[in-house]
Amino acid sequence: MWSILDRLGDDPFTPQERDALRAAVGVSSAGYDPWGFNLETAERTLRVIRYLYRDYFRTQVFHPERVPEGRVMVVANHGGQIPLDGMILATSMMLDIEPPRLVRGMVERWVPGLPWFSTLFTRCGQVVGDPGNCEELLRRDQSIMVFPEGAKGSGKDWWHRYQLQTFGTGFVRLALQTKTPIVPVGIIGSDDTYPxxxxxxxxxxxxxxxxxxxxxxxxxxxxxxxxPLPVQIHVRFGDPLYFEGDPDESEAEVERKVAQVRASIQGLLDEGLSARPRLKQLDRWARLGR
Amino acid sequence: MKILVTGAAGQLSRLVSLALAEQGHEVLGLDLRPMRHRDFPGPFERVKRYDHRQVDEVFRSRAPDVLLHLGIRAGGFQAEARQRYTQNVLGTRHLLSLCRRNALDRVVVLGTYHVYGAHPNNPTFIPEDAPLRAVQNFPELLDAVELDHTVTTFLWQHKDEIPTVLLRPVNIMGPHLRNQVSTLLRGAVCPRLLGFNPMQQFLHESDLVRALVQVLEGSESAVYNLCGEGEVPWRRAIQIAGARELPLPHTIAYPAIRLLSRLNIAFPEHLMDFFRYPVIISDDAIRSRYPWRPEVSVVDTLRSLHDVPPDAPLGRSNVAS
Known part of the structure; x- marks a missing residue:
């Protein structure tokens, strides 16, 4: 039934890119990875999402060359009530980075209980947000996407748009443990899709x-x-951060590293908002509600 | 080695025993059921209703060196819970105490991955030390979990005396085996839950036989997960096995199956959870200790269900060594 989607637009990937993606993910003889990712289903979904990504949100990606090869942990600001920013970021890594990269997002623990959506999410490479899953993915050289603000970030009201909330610290420990570079990302526009x-x-x-x-x-x-409101979305990749140290070091030490990531994302947000004067002007109104 | 194999009237024990005999081991069968196979490579003792004295006598007269406990799910799911508990948990406990009393060299027990339970929050790649959550939703699995605990407690308490291994394999499939899941996949229609399509793991019978043979020859005490080559969603598994899908909404399926399984005409209700949430286990531990690797791909494992009629007698040549 869904094969009709295979004719939607150009092929997102060349056959070589497809083989490379399959090899990078490590699919079984049946075409699935242990978490349930399947390239065919993911590609179909991508063909649909591409309209949202290119035509609706008119997404622009800045500095894709800053994403290093191999596994990475993409860490971004979170906003806009529903995880549209996650979808946009994952799509940008599939469509606007050479070669295409599958980045795994973490879904809430109640998602596996949702019929149909749970299956679609897993086929597209999303996994349940569990520290064990993250660790295993990184150990298998897979890239993951982290929103350290969590629901505090996505659930913040419009009056606090583009203001970073407190960050969790688990992601830095995980990066230290698996020696994974952290790529900070600033996403501009998503905070205004659902004001x-x-x-x-x-x-x-x-x-x-x-x-x-x-x-x-x-x-x-x-x-x-x-x-969602059709706000143009900018995705800004920052320079990768390489941390070294003991994953079991004190919370204060880890928080110092988290602050470094936070500052880097803040820098990208400032840079991105300056490039969008009309979006920045709205801050005058947002300040009234704080 | 003289190996006492329980559950000897079953197909799996027969396959393992044939492989062990081929390696030059002496095999001795024990079961509650009568022996049906003519090619079982050794003497056979039948113990009706797990009679302790009779089993004591088998240990005394035959003096085995090794216990390979495959008969842990005696009675199946249709048997009454109390009877199952007596046979499986208390029976296993008694067998293990006999192993100590008779100073056996090695004990290998075949458990099941069902003890982890199908839970929405399961991480992918469940390690051996994960909590056993099966009883959270289905108390009927209590005997499987208790049995697992009985063996692991024995394993750690007496690891200096008797090196013991507990294996927790995923769904075991093959042309010779008839278990709940393989029977479903062989059927004309196979149920699935609408909107859910969790990943599943399958292990081919020949891969399990090879793993058992290798583990029997080892000398460590450990718990090992066992899984096959890859993972496959349940719907795809049904398609590969050649059955027709029967999509059921979960709101109807659970009560219907509960009723039907009470009437002994359907599979146990807890299996429905395995069609809803994934239980993907990690076999890193056994891979780091033994050269064993699954050789049959998941697709071939599912296709093999129809290879030969499951009841046809099997020659030795068919058994993987």
Missing amino acids: SLYSSRRLGKLIGAPYLPITPLFPWFGPLGLI
Whole structure:
């Protein structure tokens, strides 16, 4: 049924790139990796997402050459209520980086319980956010995508747009343990796709979500309010950070390294916002709500 | 070595025994069921309803050096829980105590990966030291988990006396074996849950036989996961095995299967969870200790289900050594 999608647009990958991707991921004789990634399904999904990526969000990628070869940990700012930024970042690594790279995102622990979506996510290379999974992926030379702000970042309201929230520290320990370079990324535009005026934890609890955003369009306009605003998205890659040290070192020491990553992402955000004067101007209004 | 093989009336024990006999070992069979195979390479003792004195006598008169305990799931899932508990858990405990009393050289027990339980939060590549979550959702698996604990406790308590190995293999498949999952895949229609398609691992019978033979000759105490070449989603597994899919919404499937399994006409309900959430285990531990590697790919393993009629007698030449 879904094979009709195979004719949508140009082929995203050449046959050589396909073979290289399969080899890099390490698929079994049946064509799947242990987490359930399957290149055919991922490519079909990519053909659909490409419209969103290229035509709807008109994504621009800056400094893709800064992403080093081999496994990396892509660490980015998080915003925009739903993980559109994760989708955009993963797509940019597939479409705008030479050679194409599969980067694994971490999904919430309740996602495996969702019919259909759980299967689609796993086929596209997403895994359940579990430290064991991250470690095993890096050990197998796979790249992962981390949003250290977590739900605090994606759930922040529009008044706090592009303001980095507190970072978790686990990702730096993991990078130290597996000697993986960290690539900081600044994503500009995603914080304005769903301008949440108020995030209600109480309403979120009712539907089993961490929060429920109230935007100018949602929930007032029903499903129409679910459509993200067509803000252009910029993805800025920073210079990779190579950390060395003991993964079991004190929290204070790890926090110093986390601060370095945070500062680097902050720099990319400042740089990116200066390049978008009209988006930056909106900050005058955002300040009113803080 | 003189090896006592339990569950000897089963196909798996027969395959292992044939392979062991070919290696020059002396094999002795023990089972609660009557022996059906004419080519079992050694004497056979039948013990009805696990009679302790009878088993004591087998150990006394035959004096085995090694116990290969394959008969741990006696009674199947249809048997009453208490009877299963007595046979599997208490029976195994008694067997292990006999091994100590008779100063055996090695014990190898075949468990199951079902003890990890199909849980949505399972990491991929579950290591041997992971918690056994099976009973969280299905108390019916209590005997499997208790048995696992019985063996691991014995293993650590007496590791200086008797080197013991507990294996936790994934779904074992092959032309000769009939277990819950292989029977489902051989059937005309095979159930799956709508919207769920978790990854599965399968181990070919010949790969398991080779692993058992290698582990029997080792001298360490350990718990090992065992899995096959690769992973494959359940729907794809059904397609490769050549069955027709029967998609069921999980809201209906669970109560329906619970009812049907009580009437002994369906598989146990806990298997449904394995069609919903992935349980992918890691076999790094056995790979780092033994040269064993799975040789049959996951696709060939599933295709082999139809290779020969499962009840056809098998010559020695068919057994992988």
